[in-house]
Amino acid sequence: MGNDGSGAGDGTKATEDAESTQVYRTFRRARDLLLTHREDYAAAREEFAWPEFAEFNWALDWFDRIAAEERNAGRPALWIVEEDGADNRWTFSELSARSNQVANWLRGLGVRRGDRLILMLGNQVELWETILACMKLGAVIIPASTLLAPADLRDRVERGAARHVVVRDADTATFADVAGDYTRIAVGERVPGWESFADARTAEATFSPDGVTRADDELLLYFTSGTTAKPKLVRHTHISYPVGHLSTMYWIGLEPGDVHLNISSPGWAKHAWSNVFAPWNAEATVFLYNYGRFDAAGLMEQMDRCGITSFCAPPTVWRMLIQADLTALRNPPRKVVGAGEPLNPEVIDQVERAWGVTIRDGFGQTETSVQIANTPGQPVKPGSMGRAVPGFTVALVDPVTGQPASEGEICLDLRSRPVGLMTGYAGDDERTEAAFADGYYHTGDVGTIDDDGYITYVGRTDDVFKASDYRISPFELESVLLEHDAVAEAAVVPAPDEIRLSVPKAYVVLADGYQPDAATAESILAFARKNLAPYKRIRRIEFADLPKTISGKIRRVELRGRENTKGDSRATTEFREEDFPSLRG
Incomplete structure (x- = not known):
């Protein structure tokens, strides 16, 4: 396989390169079909099939490949604007080389395939460098919010069996009372007793993986946000999010060259959805505006200045935006979506009046990529989340009879299991069995469905x-x-x-x-x-x-x-x- 470059001879290396090229082409064909039918929902539903892989490493087989293409040589993959006006961009090729350095440096610190690493950074370039580096190494990422308290971190270290942590220098003190035998790595100023991430800049910029990455190898371990007493550990693989988020790319309508702004905090699934996988699957630019306190006018000023073409925000942000003068944004993005919780019709109406575009709702979970959405070019029914996206078979199941119904729990039919679905909850067989009972994946959300397949959210069960x-x-x-x-x-x-x-x-x-x-x-x-x-x-x-x-x-x-x-x-x-x-x- 092309992601195995462990010092083989020339003949073996040629074979591996050919296999990697085939993996890349298979992924690109699936991606390009969705781009071709971006506004043709019926054709996309009929023709799209999830690409099948036994081995796959998105960072090596996709990101590094597109970074090497001439058309992406100078194209920004990541663009971060700070509140003080500082403006920084990194191209695909720069992030490819830089993540190689970080991967080599982490390997030198003892990070091995299958090791679990807590990643607790803000919206800073080191976050994306480390994500790509961990994927290349085959390490498992445990994303963590910088808002977590010591008790939360103890839970992640213990139940997550974390062997390494990468955190901001300002947050190292939070780990003072978090016991465990784990490598401590600080980003920013040097901290006594911690490895300095800055040292990665001296590492070799060419990376060779130590073996193949199986498609079903563990990649991400998400702790849910705690609406239950004890957070669940959602397990994702090297395909369930990287490949699965082709559905998210399709929902947003992302294309090569788009500049996509998604408002989401690192550590949560939506950040990976729309600040990593969906835009880079599309060869679009990930744009971030770092602010201390939300300022609608300031955000719209940056959107205008930087030419944002695609925008995603949670309902909380949309509700704050409509309190401001939306017409201050002279050149609104033509692709606007909302996710996290359903959007209320009043919010959608106000944005449409001011910007001339319709916010398209989407539905998914930490456990999945986008399942249901209002996709580009399709009629939007007021209050509806849209229809099942390509690659997903959705059924509303009556909780009493267990049969499909016009109102019931939103479920995924496992007879055609989507790639963008978790493998289960780590260390919790009982919850996993309940989630996958009776041939369905159970979301725990209730909806209604009409004759056209449009699903309207009712609420959590x-x-x-x-x-x-x-x-x-x-x-x-x-x-x-x-x-x-x-x-x-x-x-x-x-x-x-x-x-x-x-x-x-x-x-x-x-x-x-x-x-x-x-x-x-x-x-x-x-x-x-x-x-x-x-x-x-x-x-x-x-x-x-x-x-x-x-x-x-x-x-x-x-x-x-x-x-x-x-x-x-x-x-x-x-x-x-x-x-x-x-x-x-």
């Missing part, structure tokens, strides 16, 4: 609740609330009620200029009453910050817990329908 014996989707109610000018963010949960057992209650974050008082509450409740069916009526509202995971997802489970333990007491910023005579009856 544990977020949907009943009130007065009616089934309530928090997402639907939240979408209505966001149409009110005073509401910046909202989360709906069931609140215990003596008569109805439970009633919908909204936790609300207010937009700038609004006060958390009775007048605002009455206005929002009246608006919801007008725009929701009687059985969906929001009967309580509380103005409060929303608890979120460090990856930015709302922790509705925490809000439900508050409601179940507070009894008859209520916060000073909580208001109820019965408080207002105008809303009675």
Whole structure:
């Protein structure tokens, strides 16, 4: 195989190069088919097939290959703009050579094939250098957010069986109380007792792997963001994310030469989705703007200056953007998408009015690449996440009968198992078996599907609740609330009620200029009453910050817990329908 360059003779080397070239061509054919049918969903669904590999190393068999092509010689692969105006770019060929140096240097420190390495860096070039280097070495990456506390890191070192860590110099102190026999590597200033990443610059720029990389070898081990008591360890291989994210590339509509801005923090799956694999599968430029505090005007100024052609942001960022003057962006990107949580229709409408483009929703998980999406050139139905993307067979399964239904749990049919799906949860056979039960991969999310195959998100299986014996989707109610000018963010949960057992209650974050008082509450409740069916009526509202995971997802489970333990007491910023005579009856 071409990714085995361990000092073989000339004849063997020629054979390996030929095999590597064949792997490269196979991957490119699959990639190019999706580019060719970028706006022809039916053709892409019919003709696309996942490329099959016994051996595959994306960094060697794809990235290094495209870096060597003449058309990419001077093209930036990575472009990072700092808040102080510093502007840095690295070409594909520069990152190829630099990752070779890092791989050789890490090997000298004892990093071996199959070793697990915690990677805890910000949006800095060393992050991408290390990702590529680890892939070349066959080491397993455990991505970690710089926001993690010592307890989180102890869990990652222990359960992740980490043998090496690469962290920013400023974060080395966080490991002071994290015991373990692991190599400590600091990026930035030299730290006593830590290896200095800067020394990698003296290493050889030509790399030879020590053996083949099997397609099913472990590559990434993601700790989920902690919406459950104990994070799961999601296991991905050398194909499930690198090859699987061809679906993500297709959803975004990325093409060679695009400049793609994705707002996501390192350490979480979405960062790998859209800041590594999807754009570089397309030979596009990964663009980052590093800021200390989110500033919509400043972000749009950089988007204009740098000619961003493609933009992806989570709903939290989209909701902050629509609080600003979107028309300040003179040349909006023509490809705009949202992921992480479903986008509310009001957000989509405001962006479309200001930029003349439609945000296309997509659905996936840490466990998968994009499964369902509104793809380029296709009609977008309000509120829908779109249709199953090429390479994925989606079924909505009734939780009682276990049969496909028009409303049910969103599942992947394993009779045609997609490449972009995890192999399971490391060290947790019980959770893995539950996730892959009955011939399906179970997402834990509920949706509805129409006759055209468009899927609309309802909620997590544990977020949907009943009130007065009616089934309530928090997402639907939240979408209505966001149409009110005073509401910046909202989360709906069931609140215990003596008569109805439970009633919908909204936790609300207010937009700038609004006060958390009775007048605002009455206005929002009246608006919801007008725009929701009687059985969906929001009967309580509380103005409060929303608890979120460090990856930015709302922790509705925490809000439900508050409601179940507070009894008859209520916060000073909580208001109820019965408080207002105008809303009675």
